[in-house]
Amino acid sequence: MAKPAAPESGRGEATKRLIVDTAVRLFRDQGYDKTTMRGIAQEAGISVGNAYYYFPSKDHLVQQFYATVQEDTAAAVEPLLAKPGPFDERLRVALSGMLDVMTPYHAFAGKFIKTAVEPGSPLSPFSAESAPARERSITVLRDVVEGSTTKIEAELRPDLPELLWLAQMGITLYWVHDSSPDQAKTRLLIDRAVPLIDRLVSLARMPGLKSLNREALKLYRLLR
Amino acid sequence: MAKPAAPESGRGEATKRLIVDTAVRLFRDQGYDKTTMRGIAQEAGISVGNAYYYFPSKDHLVQQFYATVQEDTAAAVEPLLAKPGPFDERLRVALSGMLDVMTPYHAFAGKFIKTAVEPGSPLSPFSAESAPARERSITVLRDVVEGSTTKIEAELRPDLPELLWLAQMGITLYWVHDSSPDQAKTRLLIDRAVPLIDRLVSLARMPGLKSLNREALKLYRLLR
DNA sequence: GTCTATAACACGATAGAC
DNA sequence: GTCTATCGTGTTATAGAC
Numbered sequence: 107m108a109k110p111a112a113p114e115s116g117r118g119e120a121t122k123r124l125i126v127d128t129a130v131r132l133f134r135d136q137g138y139d140k141t142t143m144r145g146i147a148q149e150a151g152i153s154v155g156n157a158y159y160y161f162p163s164k165d166h167l168v169q170q171f172y173a174t175v176q177e178d179t180a181a182a183v184e185p186l187l188a189k190p191g192p193f194d195e196r197l198r199v200a201l202s203g204m205l206d207v208m209t210p211y212h213a214f215a216g217k218f219i220k221t222a223v224e225p226g227s228p229l230s231p232f233s234a235e236s237a238p239a240r241e242r243s244i245t246v247l248r249d250v251v252e253g254s255t256t257k258i259e260a261e262l263r264p265d266l267p268e269l270l271w272l273a274q275m276g277i278t279l280y281w282v283h284d285s286s287p288d289q290a291k292t293r294l295l296i297d298r299a300v301p302l303i304d305r306l307v308s309l310a311r312m313p314g315l316k317s318l319n320r321e322a323l324k325l326y327r328l329l330r
Numbered sequence: 331m332a333k334p335a336a337p338e339s340g341r342g343e344a345t346k347r348l349i350v351d352t353a354v355r356l357f358r359d360q361g362y363d364k365t366t367m368r369g370i371a372q373e374a375g376i377s378v379g380n381a382y383y384y385f386p387s388k389d390h391l392v393q394q395f396y397a398t399v400q401e402d403t404a405a406a407v408e409p410l411l412a413k414p415g416p417f418d419e420r421l422r423v424a425l426s427g428m429l430d431v432m433t434p435y436h437a438f439a440g441k442f443i444k445t446a447v448e449p450g451s452p453l454s455p456f457s458a459e460s461a462p463a464r465e466r467s468i469t470v471l472r473d474v475v476e477g478s479t480t481k482i483e484a485e486l487r488p489d490l491p492e493l494l495w496l497a498q499m500g501i502t503l504y505w506v507h508d509s510s511p512d513q514a515k516t517r518l519l520i521d522r523a524v525p526l527i528d529r530l531v532s533l534a535r536m537p538g539l540k541s542l543n544r545e546a547l548k549l550y551r552l553l554r
Numbered sequence: 555g556t557c558t559a560t561a562a563c564a565c566g567a568t569a570g571a572c
Numbered sequence: 573g574t575c576t577a578t579c580g581t582g583t584t585a586t587a588g589a590c
Contacts, residue, residue: 117573121573121574142564144565152574154566155574156573156575158566158567159573163567217448219447220447224441225506283456291552294553298545301545302546305542318526321522328522329519341555342556366580366582367582377557377558377559378559379558379560380556380557382584388582
């Protein structure tokens with residue numbers, strides 16, 4: 107009998123939300139480093155100790171932010187994927203949709219990734235704490251695959267959403283380091299990498315490449 | 331008329347080395363967080379202010395460590411690559427050689443990568459400050475390619491060392507997060523990924539895949 | 555230029571009272 | 573649940589000695 111997942115409306119819950127909202131706003135306005143726990147507390151009209159009562163660390167506050175971005179991306183992209191279509195088009199929609207949502211946070215993202223990449227960090231995209239946001243994200247990519255009118259190799263198909271998610275993580279890593287104006291290079295990366303991925307997925311069906319495909323998939327499952 | 335790059339032996343240089351050696355030792359023995367600047371200074375028998383006279387931050391101390399690892403890897407691997415041989419064997423030697431050198435620092439590496447991945451950080455493997463260590467590393471991989479008896483597509487050949495270096499970065503990223511005993515999974519990754527890379531390199535010569543190869547290389551050069 | 559000593563600052567985090 | 577007070581840290585500042 108698990109507790110219902112519905113948002114509670116008790117006093118504690120209200121304080122918690124107040125802290126997150128204030129923190130995210132300050133993060134975006136002044137950046138991660140310049141936003142101090144004292145600053146968040148003062149702006150929210152509470153004490154520092156109280157903030158730590160709800161969130162064990164400053165990093166954990168950022169995690170809420172991560173979840174928000176994933177949720178917003180999914181909400182923006184899923185309507186566009188309602189009707190089936192070619193694989194490459196759908197993948198393009200998902201990837202550039204994510205980029206659109208993340209763009210306002212580009213300056214902030216550098217600090218975010220710093221803690222996200224640390225092994226054992228709750229912010230790591232691979233951590234148990236990030237599972238909901240990760241699942242949400244993979245669901246979108248599963249939608250990309252399932253609504254695709256392009257033929258996809260049967261053995262590859264079940265793993266493809268997760269592989270695409272990994273590619274998405276790679277693109278995000280590139281994006282964070284992308285200092286070109288308006289992150290134009292990342293846009294270019296998506297524009298040109300999507301057709302390449304599309305061709306790779308098609309090639310996986312070729313007789314000469316099937317064994318390579320199989321080997322790679324086996325290795326992936328082993329290491330995951 | 332640049333200053334000669336030879337290691338100086340003045341008093342300042344000796345102090346600098348003393349600080350780095352002490353720091354790296356403490357990092358390895360007690361971890362990054364538990365090693366304080368005060369602790370390093372005390373252990374080295376100098377003042378805190380003196381440490382900051384030579385190194386602008388604690389992070390910069392870690393960079394020296396990065397350079398050391400690259401140098402040790404090159405020194406360990408290059409003798410094994412003196413005689414030409416098959417590409418896959420040579421690549422295997424280079425990658426597992428790096429892993430051997432890094433193994434004692436696995437626990438420490440998590441903290442290291444945290445700052446290394448931050449955009450603009452001097453510790454980033456892509457930064458100007460890391461250029462010497464990066465070049466050292468790519469040189470080894472160029473050696474892998476050049477001494478290879480396997481035929482390599484002419485168009486791919488000049489970029490291959492850098493691409494292999496990127497793969498090496500990816501393996502390192504995986505290794506840092508690898509919590510299996512003795513990082514067995516990363517060993518497995520190298521054992522099984524090397525033949526796959528070998529096959530991919532061979533496949534790049536196939537007529538049907540040449541255009542894909544060319545497109546991918548063009549994109550890579552554009553984004554680098 | 556190299557180095558010491560010490561204090562001070564701002565921050566993330568914690569302890570313990572209410 | 574919420575507060576105030578305090579700790580330990582990276583880092584900076586000051587004032588000077590060799």
